[in-house]
Amino acid sequence: xxTFRLTQISDPHLARRLxxxxxxxxxxxxxxxxxxxxxxxxxxxxxxxxxxxxDDLEFAKALHDALPVTCRYLPGNHDIGDNPTxxxxxxxxxxxxxxQQAFLSIFGEDRWRFEAxxxxxxxxxxxxxxxxxxxxxxxxxxxxSQLSAVGGKPLALFLHKPLYxxxxxxxxxxxxxxxxxPQPARTHxxxxxxxxxxxxxxxxxxxxxxxxxxGHVRHVWAPxxxxxxxxxxxxxxxxxEVGLVEYIFQPDGFEVRHVRAPxxxxxxxxxxxx
Ligand SMILES: [Fe+2]
Ligand SMILES: [Fe+2]
Numbered sequence: 001x002x003t004f005r006l007t008q009i010s011d012p013h014l015a016r017r018l019x020x021x022x023x024x025x026x027x028x029x030x031x032x033x034x035x036x037x038x039x040x041x042x043x044x045x046x047x048x049x050x051x052x053x054x055d056d057l058e059f060a061k062a063l064h065d066a067l068p069v070t071c072r073y074l075p076g077n078h079d080i081g082d083n084p085t086x087x088x089x090x091x092x093x094x095x096x097x098x099x100q101q102a103f104l105s106i107f108g109e110d111r112w113r114f115e116a117x118x119x120x121x122x123x124x125x126x127x128x129x130x131x132x133x134x135x136x137x138x139x140x141x142x143x144x145s146q147l148s149a150v151g152g153k154p155l156a157l158f159l160h161k162p163l164y165x166x167x168x169x170x171x172x173x174x175x176x177x178x179x180x181x182p183q184p185a186r187t188h189x190x191x192x193x194x195x196x197x198x199x200x201x202x203x204x205x206x207x208x209x210x211x212x213x214x215g216h217v218r219h220v221w222a223p224x225x226x227x228x229x230x231x232x233x234x235x236x237x238x239x240x241e242v243g244l245v246e247y248i249f250q251p252d253g254f255e256v257r258h259v260r261a262p263x264x265x266x267x268x269x270x271x272x273x274x
Pocket of ligand 2 (some may be wrong): 076
């Protein structure tokens with residue numbers, strides 16, 4: 001039976017000036033060198049501050065290029081800027097045409113679809129949603145055409161932000177709306193994926209490990225590979241630890257393994273700004 005081994009890493013937030021995060025990435029790299037999955041997906045926040053420090057994106061790409069396994073990438077808010085929402089103040093770093101182009105010029109892609117082990121895998125640029133930029137509508141058109149070609153295969157979706165906390169209709173709150181896919185893009189996405197056999201939604205962004213199932217869909221929040229956010233800045237929802245997620249896909253299902261690379265350290269965000 002065909003098997004596809006995929007490793008998800010997320011939120012390494014790399015920058016030359018932050019060696020503790022680079023150290024954590026090296027521990028992840030060594031682990032990937034040992035385990036040799038078929039593919040590595042980084043679900044975003046590759047850079048510590050891509051919009052204001054373009055070298056952070058270059059540095060992150062160089063470290064990923066050194067991995068012994070093919071990588072696919074998705075942008076996070078610290079790579080290209082954040083989404084506007086109806087309930088929060090406008091983001092201090094909004095997504096722009098220029099920030100998207102900077103990401104694309106370095107990483108080559110911000111969305112993708114491929115098939116393996118009789119599964120379909122889709123990665124989306126969640127940061128462009130609700131921006132009104134041309135790439136938002138273009139991505140929804142692209143997604144519609146991609147989903148029409150799935151042909152009944154089970155589907156795994158990857159994006160930077162989780163779809164929601166517990167349920168599609170969770171209200172958007174000013175304190176937390178930037179944590180999830182904003183409305184109305186969330187509803188639009190769920191309607192589109194309601195037409196296919198969606199089994200997995202894998203995300204990053206929150207820097208907490210979480211794994212829950214709603215209906216037929218398993219939601220996996222990958223932890224940051226780099227740092228945790230202290231409780232006084234962010235409530236505990238799942239598990240605050242650094243690590244990564246391994247998946248094994250086969251035509252009749254998939255397994256999820258929550259792991260930490262040997263030597264990874266729970267770096268606290270406060271220690272990076274001291
Ligand atoms: Fe992050
Ligand atoms: Fe993020």
